[in-house]
Amino acid sequence: MSLDGLWTGRSALNMGRYGLFRRSLRGAAPLAWPPVLVTHRRLCPSDKGLLDVIAGAIEGGIGAVILREKDLTGKELLDLAQRALALTRPAGASLIVNGNPAVAVAAGADGVHLGAEDLPPAKVRSIIGPGMLLGRSIHSPEEAQALAESGEAAVLDYFLFGNVFETACKPGKAAAGLDALSESVRRSPVPVIAIGGITADKAPLIGQSGAAGVAIMSAIMTAADPVAAARAITVSVAKAAAGVVAGAVASVAESGDDSGILYGIIGREQAPDEATLAAMADGAYAGGCDIIQLREKNMPTGEFLRRAQILRERASRWGKLFIVNDRIDIALAAGADGVHLGAEDLPPEVARQMWPKGIIGVTVRNLAQAQAAVAAGADYVGAGPVYPTTSKKLDAQPLGFAGLQAICDAIDIPVVAIGGLNAGRMDGIGKTGCRGVAVISALFQSSDATGHPDRGQDHAAPCRLTAPQAHEMSDRPDAREASVRSVVEEAARRLKALL
Numbered sequence: 001m002s003l004d005g006l007w008t009g010r011s012a013l014n015m016g017r018y019g020l021f022r023r024s025l026r027g028a029a030p031l032a033w034p035p036v037l038v039t040h041r042r043l044c045p046s047d048k049g050l051l052d053v054i055a056g057a058i059e060g061g062i063g064a065v066i067l068r069e070k071d072l073t074g075k076e077l078l079d080l081a082q083r084a085l086a087l088t089r090p091a092g093a094s095l096i097v098n099g100n101p102a103v104a105v106a107a108g109a110d111g112v113h114l115g116a117e118d119l120p121p122a123k124v125r126s127i128i129g130p131g132m133l134l135g136r137s138i139h140s141p142e143e144a145q146a147l148a149e150s151g152e153a154a155v156l157d158y159f160l161f162g163n164v165f166e167t168a169c170k171p172g173k174a175a176a177g178l179d180a181l182s183e184s185v186r187r188s189p190v191p192v193i194a195i196g197g198i199t200a201d202k203a204p205l206i207g208q209s210g211a212a213g214v215a216i217m218s219a220i221m222t223a224a225d226p227v228a229a230a231r232a233i234t235v236s237v238a239k240a241a242a243g244v245v246a247g248a249v250a251s252v253a254e255s256g257d258d259s260g261i262l263y264g265i266i267g268r269e270q271a272p273d274e275a276t277l278a279a280m281a282d283g284a285y286a287g288g289c290d291i292i293q294l295r296e297k298n299m300p301t302g303e304f305l306r307r308a309q310i311l312r313e314r315a316s317r318w319g320k321l322f323i324v325n326d327r328i329d330i331a332l333a334a335g336a337d338g339v340h341l342g343a344e345d346l347p348p349e350v351a352r353q354m355w356p357k358g359i360i361g362v363t364v365r366n367l368a369q370a371q372a373a374v375a376a377g378a379d380y381v382g383a384g385p386v387y388p389t390t391s392k393k394l395d396a397q398p399l400g401f402a403g404l405q406a407i408c409d410a411i412d413i414p415v416v417a418i419g420g421l422n423a424g425r426m427d428g429i430g431k432t433g434c435r436g437v438a439v440i441s442a443l444f445q446s447s448d449a450t451g452h453p454d455r456g457q458d459h460a461a462p463c464r465l466t467a468p469q470a471h472e473m474s475d476r477p478d479a480r481e482a483s484v485r486s487v488v489e490e491a492a493r494r495l496k497a498l499l
């Protein structure tokens with residue numbers, strides 16, 4: 001099944017998308033957000049009403065709707081917002097009301113979008129409270145910077161930058177261009193969504209600019225078939241997101257000084273919705289990840305399991321390994337290859353009894369814990385943090401290469417290094433004796449792949465894969481479907497032997 005198939009399946013099943021959630025907005029990889037529809041009802045084809053188009057766009061996979069109907073009275077807008085919510089809410093998409101916080105609150109919408117002429121963001125935040133999304137249109141990098149410097153951006157969840165390309169929606173308005181978009185991303189303290197003349201074929205360009213997502217008006221509003229139009233965009237965005245991840249992964253994979261295991265860790269913070277999760281996993285495996293761990297905190301079991309099942313499927317198609325963090329029950333239920341356990345999880349001795357053949361990884365922060373993990377029957381240890389990390393709150397002092405090497409020297413099971421690792425920090429890591437690196441942000445939250453030196457912890461090598469190459473790789477599992485079982489079994493044998 002290709003990504004297109006996955007997307008279709010997801011919409012058909014309507015599998016709990018997240019839309020845009022405040023907690024998962026910051027720091028995700030380029031194009032990690034699902035596409036946003038910005039409405040303009042006068043553009044609808046004569047045989048369709050606005051609600052038909054919204055319903056079609058949701059079926060086609062968009063994750064949020066900005067209701068932008070400036071000529072409506074407050075009462076009319078409230079009525080429309082309530083009808084739109086009846087479509088977005090059951091599908092897990094977000095509804096954002098343009099320019100009118102009072103209507104947004106009254107309707108129970110998910111957010112408010114502001115232009116430069118609207119109330120100041122801080123005032124609107126005080127009206128809508130902390131839980132709702134709040135976005136602001138910008139038109140230049142300078143505006144992004146000014147809002148950052150004035151502190152106004154502090155209450156915002158995103159900027160909407162446009163118009164990137166020329167568009168019939170803004171006749172006569174020159175395109176701001178991709179360079180201005182990139183520069184806005186660089187100067188912005190919040191994720192930037194690109195808007196203006198964006199069509200499915202342009203998604204890779206937007207991904208390379210580092211934008212968090214795309215917003216679409218005319219390509220969906222004017223389409224004879226809004227479902228197909230939205231699906232073309234959502235699929236193309238997912239593939240482009242996979243391309244960016246593949247580039248970041250390849251960059252880290254190639255920067256090590258030996259061919260160690262590359263172990264990616266991903267969760268809702270990096271991949272907010274299920275289709276993005278699948279696309280990012282494809283990108284990561286395509287770029288060279290050997291193992292992906294699903295790491296979710298405070299997620300209801302049903303959602304966690306669904307996401308685990310998605311990753312199980314992707315790993316099998318690529319013939320790679322899949323591990324679940326913390327939860328052996330979910331690992332077993334999803335048919336994962338193993339579980340990773342920390343100090344707060346079931347003890348590894350108990351896990352081993354429950355799952356004699358599963359791969360059991362154990363977190364260690366020092367030598368004594370490493371020796372205890374071996375005695376408890378661990379297959380590998382995750383040792384760290386090696387460097388300070390922003391991905392987890394930790395009291396433990398970073399091990400550095402010396403501390404890592406002391407652990408590697410003392411135990412016979414494989415050591416996977418974790419914490420603050422990226423392409424710029426891999427030199428000499430193989431010499432410590434560790435067998436691989438486990439990485440979150442440099443693979444899945446990185447701006448490194450888009451060449452923004454000052455947004456990552458260190459400057460990493462630029463993206464080495466173009467999005468079209470990653471397209472091919474995303475589609476590659478199809479060709480191998482017939483032999484998937486043997487490939488998976490062989491890969492599991494090889495990787496288990498490695499581990």
Ligand SMILES: Cc1ncc(COP(=O)(O)OP(=O)(O)O)c(N)n1
Pocket residue numbers: 263265293295325326340341342343344361362363364381382383392416418438
């Ligand atoms: C490979 C790997 N190593 C270490 C960890 C950290 O696990 P833990 O200490 O349980 O912390 P959480 O990740 O659960 O917050 C890991 N996940 N993977």
Ligand SMILES: Cc1ncsc1CCOP(=O)(O)O
Pocket residue numbers: 384385386388389390391392418419420421438439440441442
């Ligand atoms: C979960 C965890 N445990 C120790 S460091 C760490 C986070 C690693 O993330 P990153 O690669 O972004 O530093």
Ligand SMILES: [Mg+2]
Pocket residue numbers: 325326340341342343344345
């Ligand atoms: Mg844990």
